[in-house]
Amino acid sequence: MKNKLLILIPTYNEKENVKKILSQILALALPADILFIDDNSPDGTGQLLKEVVKRNNNVFVLHRAGKLGIGSAHVDGINWAYDQGYHRLITMDCDLSHSPEYIRDFLAKAETADIVVGSRYLHKKSLNTWNISRRVLTRLGHFASRIVLRIPYDTTGAFRFYRLDKISRYFLDCVHSQGYSFFFESLFILHLNGYKIVETSIQLPKRAIGNSKMRMGDVFNSIIQLFHIKLIFHLSRESFEIAKPFQSDLPNESLFDPQNWDSYWSTNKETKTHLVYDLIAFFYRKFIIRPALNHFILDNFNTGSRLLHAGCGSGKVDKQISKMYKISALDISPIALSICMKANKNYSKLILGSIFNMPVPDNSYDGIYNLGVMEHFSEEEIKQILKEFNRILKPSRKIVLFWPPEFGLSVMFLKLLHFILNHLFKKSISLHPPEISRVKSRSQVERLLNQAEFTLNRYAFGIRDLFTYVVIVGEKNS
Numbered sequence: 001m002k003n004k005l006l007i008l009i010p011t012y013n014e015k016e017n018v019k020k021i022l023s024q025i026l027a028l029a030l031p032a033d034i035l036f037i038d039d040n041s042p043d044g045t046g047q048l049l050k051e052v053v054k055r056n057n058n059v060f061v062l063h064r065a066g067k068l069g070i071g072s073a074h075v076d077g078i079n080w081a082y083d084q085g086y087h088r089l090i091t092m093d094c095d096l097s098h099s100p101e102y103i104r105d106f107l108a109k110a111e112t113a114d115i116v117v118g119s120r121y122l123h124k125k126s127l128n129t130w131n132i133s134r135r136v137l138t139r140l141g142h143f144a145s146r147i148v149l150r151i152p153y154d155t156t157g158a159f160r161f162y163r164l165d166k167i168s169r170y171f172l173d174c175v176h177s178q179g180y181s182f183f184f185e186s187l188f189i190l191h192l193n194g195y196k197i198v199e200t201s202i203q204l205p206k207r208a209i210g211n212s213k214m215r216m217g218d219v220f221n222s223i224i225q226l227f228h229i230k231l232i233f234h235l236s237r238e239s240f241e242i243a244k245p246f247q248s249d250l251p252n253e254s255l256f257d258p259q260n261w262d263s264y265w266s267t268n269k270e271t272k273t274h275l276v277y278d279l280i281a282f283f284y285r286k287f288i289i290r291p292a293l294n295h296f297i298l299d300n301f302n303t304g305s306r307l308l309h310a311g312c313g314s315g316k317v318d319k320q321i322s323k324m325y326k327i328s329a330l331d332i333s334p335i336a337l338s339i340c341m342k343a344n345k346n347y348s349k350l351i352l353g354s355i356f357n358m359p360v361p362d363n364s365y366d367g368i369y370n371l372g373v374m375e376h377f378s379e380e381e382i383k384q385i386l387k388e389f390n391r392i393l394k395p396s397r398k399i400v401l402f403w404p405p406e407f408g409l410s411v412m413f414l415k416l417l418h419f420i421l422n423h424l425f426k427k428s429i430s431l432h433p434p435e436i437s438r439v440k441s442r443s444q445v446e447r448l449l450n451q452a453e454f455t456l457n458r459y460a461f462g463i464r465d466l467f468t469y470v471v472i473v474g475e476k477n478s
Contacts, residue, residue, distance in 0.1 A: 010073035071182025118159030122201035155184035181225035246337035292465035305366035311373035315340030322346035386452030
């Protein structure tokens with residue numbers, strides 16, 4: 001049934017153009033369905049589309065709550081196409097700049113390709129009817145994406161063809177962008193993962209009705225996203241690897257996650273603040289925390305020991321030691337474990353579970369460690385966690401906890417950053433779940449360990465990790 005073509009068209013205030021583009025597509029007499037995605041257009045586009053759907057059995061519409069971004073509209077539309085079983089997909093704009101007459105050219109090129117991109121630069125006069133400012137912005141975007149991302153296609157246009165039966169739907173999980181930068185980011189990901197991309201020449205007339213949706217703010221955000229992608233690529237290339245997400249037989253409703261770690265690890269964070277924070281976090285984990293972790297793990301566990309990373313997060317910090325130890329990674333977030341699958345392929349096992357009640361047998365591990373986990377829980381909860389660690393740890397074996405103190409440098413930096421964002425700039429931003437139990441003293445840590453039948457072996461706070469964590473080594477009482 002769904003081997004036929006789906007044509008995806010996002011709309012926002014396109015009431016004057018909907019009927020025109022629909023009539024042009026229907027005149028082609030293609031075996032195609034058409035999906036409009038409307039972002040609650042104030043000009044009545046959504047209501048018009050409801051009437052269009054009633055009169056055409058091959059036309060569908062997704063109504064969204066508001067203007068959520070052109071990129072997120074494409075993500076929702078592409079996911080809808082996968083869910084409905086379509087094998088072929090055309091995406092295009094509704095402003096009549098993408099002429100349906102080119103669809104047959106896309107289909108011809110698609111015989112030997114996975115993605116066909118409509119290029120405005122194969123023909124020298126393609127943009128001649130546009131005004132100078134729009135031409136300059138378009139060419140600037142093309143030049144920047146070509147130089148920074150080093151991919152030789154028209155990366156900023158929406159007129160494309162996708163072979164959904166050949167492209168993994170999980171490429172969308174690698175995409176951060178919800179705005180215009182979706183176009184170059186998605187193409188960059190598909191290019192990196194070896195999909196065959198070809199171009200077909202298109203010429204674009206000027207918009208006849210309505211106004212362009214792109215603003216200078218969109219251009220600025222796209223440039224920021226462009227360099228963000230490039231930096232993340234150098235720091236963590238595996239982030240762009242298309243892979244099936246982590247799957248577990250454990251039903252999600254059986255896990256209680258009050259900190260909402262899935263939201264924290266979600267890739268759909270495109271604010272400038274989060275982009276900068278992510279870059280700093282990538283750098284910090286790789287060049288500061290990783291060497292410190294390596295030191296303390298090698299110092300406390302014999303090579304080849306069976307270790308549990310309890311609250312593994314992205315799995316990027318222990319990438320080196322995972323080659324020397326048999327490490328199982330446990331986290332309550334399926335999204336975090338999906339990141340782990342790509343970031344650290346040396347883990348011996350991935351476990352979805354809560355550190356309060358781990359699906360692990362008694363006395364089964366030679367060691368347990370975590371980084372930046374304990375501070376998110378109350379002291380009573382920490383006692384429960386430590387008792388659970390005691391349960392699954394072999395007698396006389398150790399735990400290594402990286403636990404931020406009240407006056408750690410990173411804690412003070414993030415406090416200052418939150419104060420600037422939320423008090424001076426009146427934002428409402430939280431870069432991480434609340435830290436309610438930072439280390440206050442050695443005696444506090446010793447008391448908590450003793451209550452869970454551990455003995456404090458070491459309490460370290462120093463230059464090794466730039467005074468970020470108190471590193472606590474505790475030994476299970478025999």
